[in-house]
Amino acid sequence: MHYRKRKYSLPGKDAAGNADFAPSAGDRAACEFLFFHDDRVITIHQEQLTLFDSIIEGGTVIDGTKAPRVRADIGITDDRIRAIGDLSAAQATQRIDARNKIVAPGFVDVHNHSDGWLLKKPHLLPKTTQGFTTEVLMADGISYAPVTPLTARDWMFYLKALNGLGLADYSGWESLEDYLNLLDGRTAQNVATHVPYANIRANVRGWGRGAVDDFQMRQIKAAITEGMAQGGVGLSTGLDYICQCFSTTDELADACTAMAAAGGLYVSHVRYKRGTLDGMREAVDIGRRAGVPVHISHLKGSDPQAVEEILEYLETARREVDLSFDVYPYSPGSTMLSYLVPYDVWEQGPIHAISKLADPVIRERAEVGLKNYKLPLDEIHIAWTHSKENSRHQGKPLDEYVAETGKPAAEALMDLLIEERLGVLLVFNEGDDRHIEPILQHDLYMMGTDGIYCEDGPVHPRMYGSAPRLLGPLVRDRKLFSLEESVYKLAGYPAQRFGLVNRGELREGFYADVVVFDAETVTDHATFKDPRQLSTGIEHVLVNGVPIIADGVAVDQTPETVPGRYLKFHRDD
Incomplete structure (x- = not known):
């Protein structure tokens, strides 16, 4: 890779002789070394310029696109990647040694239950030590927003087992935007959001099993449209859970048409209680009828025959709708x-x-x-x-x-x-982890930890170990697929699928969400008997150019330096 060339006036003076002229940060970061003044070409040596805030040097770059790895340095200024190449002579405020390490885009967790805890615990160390720089919240159609003054108390009550927020934590938010604004700039990670269907249905129709009438459907569609306008990536459902368990296929297909123009995804915990294949068929039918992409949450089979049937149906379904799915690399659930x-x-x-x-x-x-x-x-x-x-x-x-x-x-x-x-x-605790491996190898798969955080108790180890388990035991040791493929499934694919603009890849101009890990040692340590063990091998994590993990340890942040942002579907604002 080569530096791009650009012409400046001599630092300190512009062409008219003004003394306060200096190249912008963006220009400095572009690695230019030729300046023009009084028709003379003056060479400014690289070491005379402070070019970058950070340089990640000597690493092997896997860019998140499945392209072959390359040896390169990465220069970061402000929140962006400004150069990728040989930056050995460039200067920076800090240098991160990545020799013999993999440098990858930050990982995206598309299915989790971090919604509530991020309000109380802005740095979820079990997730950042796995390399996750973005959490897509409000999975399974259930969350803390949107709510009304009448439904807020019920949601706090219902979600107690997932996130532990109480009524004392409720500060009066109602819309998705209200809630996400509470997290914007106050968390170590970026956050994006689904639009949770049960919340909308409860607001409009109440909690019961009665059918949604035409007037109520118009209200539901208006709420979905509003959620998409506020940055939602799509509509999430959990059809075995409260309220939405009473929704019919017709109701859901009609509701999903509200986001078709925006390209939002129908993201579903399908009716697993009725059988995985039947649930998948319903999700595909909803997507086909509404004209929206479909994403199936935590898809897996309990035995080899079930796995084979799922894989066969995926090939049929992908011809009917734009399809993807997530799962965590464990057979047992929670x-x-x-x-x-x-x-x-x-x-x-x-x-x-x-x-x-x-x-x-x-x-x-x-x-x-x-x-x-x-x-x-x-x-x-x-x-x-x-x-x-x-x-x-x-x-x-x-x-x-x-x-x-x-x-x-x-x-x-x-x-x-x-x-x-x-x-x-x-x-x-039941199940054989080998049954999940063919699912992980499928090209439509991406990572969703389904992680649930509690401050005590033997929670599922997926909260602490999902990404390193994939990178280490499954990719490095069992060689399920290449490291390039695994980084794509963790970063590039989910960022693209969920409309996270200028993220998920290491590319000049993209946001500096970056993970540095040791491919030879990265692994999970959490087990079902001892699940609260942090993963190791993830050595550095940057979010929007700000280090949140350095040498495997959390970086102390002040309220002014917490880097996480509220990301909006296909928008960069």
């Missing part, structure tokens, strides 16, 4: 205990659900449901409880907990939900 209750519990909202959980009819149906799902209670453990009183059960398998209560399984679990006011998180 969710709220309330996921297991009958849908009828939610008809009057989360707060009223407490009384319904005591209903003998609901409990009988829950017992039947547990048997029909054939859930292995010995392979599901309690990861977190809201109260300190029940925290002694954290890490305990459900069969052991149920046996201690002396009650039938559904009764014991419904009682626990009542005691904890819905605040119970589970981790499912």
